[in-house]
């Protein structure tokens with residue numbers, strides 16, 4: 329049992345996005361008399377990548393009462409309305425599919441009949457690309473630019489069904505959050521953590537830094553890839569995903585805007601040994617090549633990049649990671665969030681999305697428990713976190729279940745084994761369309777999940793993984809008039 333009712337000091341280790349968001353969440357759920365401190369080392373710095381969010385960033389900003397307008401201004405943010413996948417099927421010039429965000433107001437995708445989404449099934453049965461269901465998708469692709477999109481969202485009061493997230497400058501985000509946290513009386517200490525001490529119950533009660541000792545009642549480990557507490561000190565079990573996903577290196581860089589309007593989507597372009605992300609902010613594009621070190625050396629990756637972009641790329645760092653997660657992220661009085669808790673790869677911007685879920689769920693467990701938390705509730709939190717990571721693993725594995733097989737990398741990655749849960753989903757998609765119940769087992773124990781049946785369906789449809797017959801089978805189960813209406817809705821959208 330963890331008793332935080334008389335906690336005096338809560339400490340966050342790490343001053344990246346995860347650390348500062350954690351500090352703000354903690355500040356909100358504890359009494360103002362409880363001191364909240366962030367210890368982070370300027371010398372070590374932050375990872376400085378990760379510039380694309382999911383829908384739950386907006387939820388988190390609202391929850392923390394951070395005005396989105398201020399966030400946009402301070403972090404040079406641009407809208408993000410989803411993802412474009414280029415070259416993942418044939419590798420030809422016109423090969424692209426989209427995973428747009430949508431909100432629950434998109435009637436065509438939210439109307440269900442006996443757990444079937446008739447309009448979605450009709451799209452697939454007719455061989456129409458499912459992403460065309462998104463209102464103004466052509467304008468998004470054009471792209472119409474930030475101001476016009478703002479006007480559209482205001483005019484429609486965002487009733488149109490488009491889900492809105494952001495692209496942002498990761499350094500500016502950390503600075504902005506730090507400023508707000510300090511205004512809210514979070515104390516910041518620039519120090520390097522060197523060691524810890526535990527009390528007789530096993531709680532970590534002292535943090536030893538190069539500047540001194542902090543006595544603490546509760547700790548958030550947001551130390552990024554250093555994973556100094558949950559990994560190195562507490563030695564939580566690490567579950568590697570290398571059997572299923574093999575990208576393990578990334579070279580980040582910046583590009584100029586090629587067009588007048590920055591795009592409102594993240595583009596993921598298939599390369600020879602992985603893929604390139606392009607995240608358009610208002611004043612630059614944040615880009616990076618994430619690749620498999622088993623298939624390319626760093627030099628070969630740089631050569632490919634320079635050849636593709638036709639100019640010299642300035643290498644400022646290479647990031648290495650093992651795709652995987654810690655099985656237990658909450659041990660005694662320590663909870664790890666962000667990169668310290670695990671990382672799979674940059675595809676689909678899952679890292680911050682999962683961080684927000686971790687923090688939302690953590691806040692809920694602590695406050696709903698009245699600051700006296702049972703071991704069972706800690707266990708449930710760990711289980712919920714693990715399920716969510718498995719959902720992320722399988723969703724990302726599905727992206728590589730693609731038809732592209734023109735070199736050793738694309739052959740090897742698509743031939744990697746499927747996790748059991750995904751294997752079954754793949755079989756299902758030959759017989760019927762996906763339903764909420766197929767995805768919901770990844771979301772439990774009080775977690776909300778970051779990807780739902782529509783996200784899975786858009787990607788699966790883009791990759792041709794849902795057979796037309798599966799959609800026809802579903803439509804045959806529906807009353808005739810429901811199926812006819814669904815076909816009519818698709819025809820209307822197409823004209």
Ligand SMILES: Cc1cc2nc3c(=O)[nH]c(=O)nc-3n(C[C@H](O)[C@H](O)[C@H](O)COP(=O)(O)OP(=O)(O)OC[C@H]3O[C@@H](n4cnc5c(N)ncnc54)[C@H](O)[C@@H]3O)c2cc1C
Pocket residue numbers: 341342343344345346347367368369370371372373374375376377378379380381498519520521522550551552553554556578616618647649665666667668673674676677678679680681683
């Ligand atoms: C290639 C790549 C691409 C990515 N793309 C995306 C994306 O598009 N979308 C997305 O959501 N996420 C993405 N991510 C993940 C994203 O970068 C992180 O989720 C986000 O930046 C938060 O990082 P963090 O705060 O966990 O770690 P960091 O930003 O690395 O912060 C760690 C903090 O811990 C401190 N620290 C470490 N050790 C010590 C110590 N001993 N003493 C004191 N302080 C210490 C550091 O100084 C730093 O302040 C990507 C990650 C990678 C690697």
